[in-house]
Amino acid sequence: MNMQSTVFVVDDDAAVRDSLELLFDSTGMAVESFASASRFIEYYDPARPGCLVLDIRMPDMDGMELQKALKDRQISLPIIFITGHGEVSLSVKALKEGAYDFIEKPFEDDVLLESIQEAMILDTKNRELADIKDDVMTRCSRLTPREKEVMHHISEGKSNKEIAVILTLSHRTVEVHRARLMEKMEVNSLAELVPMALMYKEN
Amino acid sequence: MARLIYILVGVMLVLLNTYLFSHTQVNYTVYEEANDHLRFLSHSEEMLRHDVVRIRYSLLPNYDPIVNNLYKMQLLVAEIEQGPISTHALGISGFSPTLERLKQAISTKSDISGDFKESNSILKNSIAYFLVTSSELIAQTSQAVPNNAAYTIGLSELPKMLLSYSLSGEKTPPALIQNWINRFEAIQLKLPKILRDDVAGLIKHAQVIKEYQGRTDNLLLSLLNVSVEKDIQLLVQGYQQRFDAEKNRARIYRSLLYASSLLLLAYLAIIILRLRGMASKLTQSNTALHTEILEREQVEQALRASEKRIQTLYDSTPDMYFTISEEGVVLSVNQFGASALGYEQDELINHSVWEIVHPDDLLTVKQQIYHIFKQGKEYEEIEFRKLCKDGAVCWVHERISLITRKSGVRELRIACRDVTDRKRVEEESRERQAQLAHLARVNTMGEMASGLAHELNQPLTAISTYASACLRMLQSGPKTPEKLAYGLEQTAIQARRAGEIIRRLREFIRKDTYQRTIIDVNALVTEVIGFTDPETRGKGIRLELDLNNHLPPVQGTGIQIEQVILNLVRNGIDSIHLSGNEEGTVVVGTSIDSQGSVLVSVKDNGQGLEKKHAKQIFEPFHTTKSDGMGMGLSISRSIIEAHEGRLWFDTNDGVGTTFYFTIPAEQGVNVA
Numbered sequence: 118m119n120m121q122s123t124v125f126v127v128d129d130d131a132a133v134r135d136s137l138e139l140l141f142d143s144t145g146m147a148v149e150s151f152a153s154a155s156r157f158i159e160y161y162d163p164a165r166p167g168c169l170v171l172d173i174r175m176p177d178m179d180g181m182e183l184q185k186a187l188k189d190r191q192i193s194l195p196i197i198f199i200t201g202h203g204e205v206s207l208s209v210k211a212l213k214e215g216a217y218d219f220i221e222k223p224f225e226d227d228v229l230l231e232s233i234q235e236a237m238i239l240d241t242k243n244r245e246l247a248d249i250k251d252d253v254m255t256r257c258s259r260l261t262p263r264e265k266e267v268m269h270h271i272s273e274g275k276s277n278k279e280i281a282v283i284l285t286l287s288h289r290t291v292e293v294h295r296a297r298l299m300e301k302m303e304v305n306s307l308a309e310l311v312p313m314a315l316m317y318k319e320n
Numbered sequence: 321m322a323r324l325i326y327i328l329v330g331v332m333l334v335l336l337n338t339y340l341f342s343h344t345q346v347n348y349t350v351y352e353e354a355n356d357h358l359r360f361l362s363h364s365e366e367m368l369r370h371d372v373v374r375i376r377y378s379l380l381p382n383y384d385p386i387v388n389n390l391y392k393m394q395l396l397v398a399e400i401e402q403g404p405i406s407t408h409a410l411g412i413s414g415f416s417p418t419l420e421r422l423k424q425a426i427s428t429k430s431d432i433s434g435d436f437k438e439s440n441s442i443l444k445n446s447i448a449y450f451l452v453t454s455s456e457l458i459a460q461t462s463q464a465v466p467n468n469a470a471y472t473i474g475l476s477e478l479p480k481m482l483l484s485y486s487l488s489g490e491k492t493p494p495a496l497i498q499n500w501i502n503r504f505e506a507i508q509l510k511l512p513k514i515l516r517d518d519v520a521g522l523i524k525h526a527q528v529i530k531e532y533q534g535r536t537d538n539l540l541l542s543l544l545n546v547s548v549e550k551d552i553q554l555l556v557q558g559y560q561q562r563f564d565a566e567k568n569r570a571r572i573y574r575s576l577l578y579a580s581s582l583l584l585l586a587y588l589a590i591i592i593l594r595l596r597g598m599a600s601k602l603t604q605s606n607t608a609l610h611t612e613i614l615e616r617e618q619v620e621q622a623l624r625a626s627e628k629r630i631q632t633l634y635d636s637t638p639d640m641y642f643t644i645s646e647e648g649v650v651l652s653v654n655q656f657g658a659s660a661l662g663y664e665q666d667e668l669i670n671h672s673v674w675e676i677v678h679p680d681d682l683l684t685v686k687q688q689i690y691h692i693f694k695q696g697k698e699y700e701e702i703e704f705r706k707l708c709k710d711g712a713v714c715w716v717h718e719r720i721s722l723i724t725r726k727s728g729v730r731e732l733r734i735a736c737r738d739v740t741d742r743k744r745v746e747e748e749s750r751e752r753q754a755q756l757a758h759l760a761r762v763n764t765m766g767e768m769a770s771g772l773a774h775e776l777n778q779p780l781t782a783i784s785t786y787a788s789a790c791l792r793m794l795q796s797g798p799k800t801p802e803k804l805a806y807g808l809e810q811t812a813i814q815a816r817r818a819g820e821i822i823r824r825l826r827e828f829i830r831k832d833t834y835q836r837t838i839i840d841v842n843a844l845v846t847e848v849i850g851f852t853d854p855e856t857r858g859k860g861i862r863l864e865l866d867l868n869n870h871l872p873p874v875q876g877t878g879i880q881i882e883q884v885i886l887n888l889v890r891n892g893i894d895s896i897h898l899s900g901n902e903e904g905t906v907v908v909g910t911s912i913d914s915q916g917s918v919l920v921s922v923k924d925n926g927q928g929l930e931k932k933h934a935k936q937i938f939e940p941f942h943t944t945k946s947d948g949m950g951m952g953l954s955i956s957r958s959i960i961e962a963h964e965g966r967l968w969f970d971t972n973d974g975v976g977t978t979f980y981f982t983i984p985a986e987q988g989v990n991v992a
Contacts, residue, residue: 130778130781130782132778132779132782132810132813132814132817133778133781133782133785135782135810136781136782136783136785136786136789136807136810136814137785139785139786139789139790139803139806139807139810140785140786140788140789140792142789142803143789143790143792143793143796143803144792174774174854176856176860177860179860199781201770201773201774201777222777222778222780222781223777223780223781223783223784223785224781224784224785225784225788226784226785226788226789226792
């Protein structure tokens with residue numbers, strides 16, 4: 118997970134692409150650029166961190182389509198759309214779809230660079246979170262369905278007694294389940310378990 | 321042909337007759353004259369003889385007739401020798417020697433006649449002396465010598481006898497004279513001295529008389545002996561022969577003339593017969609001719625009336641008619657033609673037609689006229705400006721016909737119409753159309769503004785980004801000057817790119833100058849693609865070109881044709897967009913059609929045209945688009961028609977639409 122963050126640029130305009138490369142290069146960022154969305158999809162390894170600077174208007178597959186395609190592939194690379202003016206409706210749509218930022222061409226380099234920095238940090242965080250999530254899910258996968266039910270009720274702040282009533286189990290049985298799942302989830306306290314249970318529930 | 325033979329035969333017969341007739345003529349006068357001369361000659365000879373005999377012993381002879389006759393004969397001979405008779409008689413054999421002889425004889429005669437005259441004169445003198453002296457002397461002698469009667473008897477008779485002989489013209493017998501001489505000599509010595517000398521004189525004269533009587537006689541005889549009779553006879557005979565031959569020849573010719581005359585008569589008879597036949601025909605044809613003449617007169621009358629009408633029309637018709645020579649000189653112009661330009665007819669006729677051509681058009685018009693004459697084009701139409709007398713400009717449409725006269729002289733007949741009003745209307749119409757086209761272009765640009773802005777944004781973005789990058793590099797210390805240089809270089813390139821987009825835009829929406837220039841249609845298509853790029857890119861539509869690289873140039877207003885292409889391409893894009901076709905393609909093609917015109921096609925695979933719209937798509941304000949003005953195709957069609965081309969479409973068997981338009985290829989120089 119120590120991979121260097123890279124700025125991926127997708128723009129059909131060679132000059133824009135080239136100038137962005139030069140700019141990012143001048144700030145010491147790693148940069149890779151693509152002339153079309155499909156080329157990017159073909160080439161991109163989702164494990165690589167960074168952010169995507171994407172032109173909305175492109176022939177064949179445009180920026181919005183690429184965003185959707187990435188989402189479909191559960192690739193959460195932050196997307197900074199760059200676009201010509203007067204495409205406000207598009208920008209709203211893109212942001213709703215989860216774009217990180219939307220910058221109008223021509224842009225101030227500071228604004229873009231700042232946004233990229235932030236997006237990269239986000240990506241790093243996202244990727245950490247994803248790792249944790251993966252870990253939690255792995256642990257959760259060890260639980261029996263009954264144990265998952267018990268964990269669910271625990272995360273909602275219910276006592277052992279209340280859980281036994283809901284699940285029509287004996288108090289003792291609930292306690293056994295609780296001990297088992299604490300063990301399987303590799304936690305020692307309730308405070309540790311609750312965020313994991315919530316994370317699981319979200320998925 | 322037959323007529324020619326008739327005439328030739330007639331002429332030949334007449335000539336033959338004339339020839340023969342001329343040869344039947346005998347020059348009688350020459351023969352008559354010759355005969356006269358010869359007759360006179362003969363007569364003179366006769367007279368000479370007579371005179372010679374007559375004066376032989378006469379006491380007082382007159383020599384004149386002899387001299388006269390001789391002279392006359394000499395004259396006649398000279399005349400025969402030198403005159404026309406001689407010339408005419410040259411053919412007679414022996415003429416010249418005969419004549420020579422004759423001349424000689426006459427000359428001899430003349431000499432003898434001279435001698436005779438002299439001798440006779442001496443004789444007569446002696447006789448006269450004897451007669452005068454003898455009587456006295458004889459008487460004295462008788463007295464002196466009375467005793468010698470024998471000697472003196474009869475002496476007194478002597479003078480009487482001598483006189484008697486002389487008067488009778490007879491010769492005194494020489495014996496008698498000798499007797500006297502003897503008697504005188506016998507008595508001489510007996511006479512006194514004083515008488516002796518006188519008697520001696522008598523003796524001497526008696527001897528002279530005796531001598532000269534004989535000499536004179538001899539001379540006369542020789543004068544008579546030298547005869548020209550024979551020669552004259554020869555000449556007469558020669559002439560007669562010649563005359564006879566002449567008459568004979570004339571007779572032969574006369575016979576021939578009779579024969580020839582008969583031929584001529586026969587010929588004339590034939591001619592008369594034929595002429596009678598022809599005369600009846602002639603009468604018929606004459607009647608026909610007469611009728612025809614009457615008819616023709618009527619026709620001519622009608623023609624004159626018609627000519628007058630035409631002349632009136634020619635002068636008053638609201639068209640200008642000119643006839644000009646190959647050198648450009650006005651040979652004729654109608655009344656209207658002159659007055660329309662503000663001239664009198666006389667002011668134009670025989671003047672150069674170039675004077676009334678607008679200076680700006682002069683060269684072109686001259687070239688055209690030159691081409692008509694050079695290529696022998698029979699008909700041509702041209703339009704150009706003429707100058708009125710007051711300096712006003714007048715547009716004319718000329719229909720020019722090339723006429724070649726029988727003499728080979730060529731001239732141009734020109735029917736010329738004032739089209740100034742039409743030209744003005746055309747000009748206004750062109751102006752309005754250009755304005756409309758301009759409005760449409762501005763409108764189009766409005767519609768395309770967003771795309772164009774995006775297009776412009778690209779280089780601007782690149783410029784700004786390159787500049788920022790460079791600035792950063794500078795701020796962080798120029799570690800990589802190559803990169804800095806590269807960035808600046810790219811900045812400049814992108815600035816130019818932006819400039820190019822703006823230029824194209826400005827070009828497209830500028831007002832027309834409706835200046836027609838020579839245009840490469842492929843270049844226009846390429847220019848249009850520059851505009852449509854943002855339109856297609858945003859919509860995932862492919863734009864393909866299928867250009868023929870050997871297009872002929874066309875003449876026109878480039879911006880307007882560009883507008884048409886752009887309009888058709890945008891229609892195609894819209895159509896594809898409306899159809900939702902994922903693989904939308906617009907193909908712009910150029911080619912050359914069967915007439916050699918440039919053919920541009922714009923093919924899309926969009927939704928196609930519904931039949932109900934097909935008929936109306938070229939109508940103004942008709943549109944199938946929610947945001948369209950409905951002017952595009954209407955204006956496009958008017959633009960193409962203004963370029964003498966055609967705009968139409970094809971429904972591609974239901975898959976999309978193809979629009980076509982043509983523009984005629986540029987050919988040489990045209991007068992606009």
